[in-house]
Amino acid sequence: MADAAKPPVADAAKTAEDRLARFRALKARAKESSDQNLKEATKESQRLATDPTQLTALNRKHAIASHKLLKADVEESGGDFERKRAWDWTVEESERWDKRVRKRDAHRDDTAFRDYAQESEKAYKRQLRNMGNPDLERYTREKMTAIEKAAAAGTLDIVETDDGEMIAVDKDGTFFSTADSTAFAQHKPEKAAVDRLVADLRKAEEASLKKRKERMAKNGEDGGDVTYINEKNKQFNQKLARFYDKYTSEIRESFERGTMV
Template sequence: MPPRKRKTAAAARAEAAAAEIEKTQAEEAPAPVDAATEPLDTKMDDDASQTQQAAAESSIPSEAGAASNSKPEPSAELEPTDTAAAATSSSSTTSSKPETTSKPTPTTSAADRMARFRALQARAKSSSDQNLAEATKETQRLASDPSALTALNRRRDIAAHKLLKADTEDAGGDFERKRAWDWTVEESERWDKRLKKKGARRDDNAFQDYRAESSKVYKRQVREMAAGSSENMARYEKDKMAAIEKAAASGGLDIVETDDGELIAVDKDGTFYSTADSTGFVENRPDRAAVDRLVADMKKAEEARLRKRRERMAQNGDDGDVTYINEKNKQFNQKLNRFYNKYTAEIRDSFERGTMI
């Protein structure tokens, strides 16, 4: 068994100092104050402090004499240590207090966040599916030919008409009578009038003379103008009102109201209404839409003229390249083609491709 160590005097003094410090801290620690009894305890403490102050004032001379005969206690030397320990304990209490009182709490639970996430996922998926379906429909619409769809619908209507007519005749009924039940008298008269005009135009399609041809062209242009007549008349009325207001503001035109309430424009100096010597029409500037419409009409007339020319040449056998300069040269070339075309076809094709140069 190893020898037991002896406790030195220094160790004994250190233990005594530590025990004294712990005892002092225990005595100086404040007791917990109840919120309900705080006013009563405060009043009692005030009374006790007044009593202690009176006793201390009466015992000052005796304590001064006793202090001169007694030795200083070591607790005075340990006062800085006690103050530091008290500051440390108070700071630790202060720092630990917010942690216990202001603990963060989540506003939403994990289940709620997961439900919101699932809802957002479902919404994104539905939006993606809808966009894909719309894109597919747009692709199919662009891939389909409108003219082919129109022809298909026309053939379907013709087939349905023939089937209905066959079923009605097999049943022993009058097809035209049954068909007329679906139309009013006004609609039937308009349809008959339209068919009559169409037949007349078909019979009058052949060329008679230049006067009749010009009349047909004029009527066709009038029909085309009637399609956009409402827009043209609205623009005309707007321009006319602007011109009248401008002339009235300048003093060259008076607006007079008759007895029945009709407004009449009176030209005082004869400058508003056009005459044979007027040149105000040269200042007119048509809008861009009217110019574009005129250009489209001219292109359409040129295409029709070229189409008619090709049809006439095809009827005469001249639908190929023009290789003649007059009628006699044309006949000579046709005679050569009849005898030598089968021998010169390869050479002419090579010249067109540029491989015989």
Template sequence: MPRAKKRKTAPSSEEQVVPEKQAKHETSDAPPPDEPAAGQTADKNQSPPPTTTTTEPSASPALLTATAAVATAAQERLARFRALQARAKASSDQNVKEATKESQRLASDPSQLTALNRKHAIASHKLLKADTEEAGEDFERKRAWDWTIEETERWDKRMRKKDAHRDNTAFTNYGRESEKAYKRQLRSMGGPDLERYTREKMAAIEKAAAAGTLDIVETEDGEMIAVDKDGTFFSTADSTAFAQHKPDKAAVDRLVADLRKAEEASLKRRKERMAKNGDDGGDVTYINEKNKQFNQKLARFYNKYTTEIRESFERGTMV
């Protein structure tokens, strides 16, 4: 016969009451959190106990200073970057403008522009002259109102000189040609250095005065005049002080440059003349045009026989 199973039964009322009484006794021993403990009187005006809150530690001054310095440096770098950007943009715009102007200048012919400006000036002059004569006024007198007397005199002198130069362009004699070349060289030299001349003059006067060869004489009008005894400063026919003068390096370099320029111009004219006459620029083996033609005829017939001999002479191997 199988074994009978035990059935679970609910606990009795006594077993349930005992735990409840025991739990109530345990809870009644500890005072409630809001009520005062035994032996203490509750005070309504008594403030509640302070509550403790946890706060984060404050940042140190050194950290704040470092943060501000980093921010300032970043702002400065940003400002410099913006300035560089603006500068680059302005430079790019300027380059574009200059390139546009250069392309326009290259596209237009300067000679054509000059001719158009000249034609415009001539047309304006003729129109003004016609209007002035139609009104019964003097054209030259009206034009003179826009110029001073000094400017008018300089202009008239320039026009007279230009007309004389135009009539004197033909060759007359070698003396006249040398004079024109001399004047042209004087114009290219530029003006004198008056400051340097004044310094050297004062130094020479002081040196002569210290040597006792220069006397300062006062005239009746109160003017001071320097009288040179032996001609060391004021040159005379018997003085030789000019032979002791030594020019400075700049003056010597200017003279050398002028001589080199004249030599280059002479060689250029010679090459142009030889090219015009059909010469190839080789060695000059003639004294005039007839002699040149004769040498060319000899070369045409005998060069094929004498080439080796001439090359041997040039090399120096011919005995």
């Protein structure tokens, strides 16, 4: 009987050992996963905490340093640096690079001040870019509405030309504007267009005021009214102010209050 009871005890002990081994393996796997997750979370936190602009600046500095080092080595050995560097480029890459250089030089020349007409043209092109695409669907709807209204009023006739082309002729100029037409003054733009225009004007005014403040701060001015057009005129106005401000201050204050008769 004792011998018959031994095998079940041995099987139970073996089963307990197997369970303990599996438990230890699961525990080790859980610890390994936890350590790996902690390591990945630390890397992600460090990556998010790193300023991408600093990385970009470092990469740019590294590229510039490598470029200068390679150029110095090639020129020191008596070789042609541009020819040496062109060996690593394909024809397509070389053409893309030349196009990029020309575009960069043109942009640099375009940003430099030349005259006020060129500055006005730049501002006009910038406003066109910021204006966005025209609403062609709305324009088409308004056009069809105007044509239908003119046709219903009997002021729009369809006339055939000598070459067989059919054109619309407006009798009183309500649709096709003439020199005597005032229909354009009755157009009312949508609210979104008006808001966009107001925002653009406000943005331009804020930019102008900012530049003016920066210029005055650079010249050491206190931010008062600008009464001069250049440095010579500024010195002349300051000389006048030293001698005549005590006589004209009351008159100027009256003009500012609006009480001057």
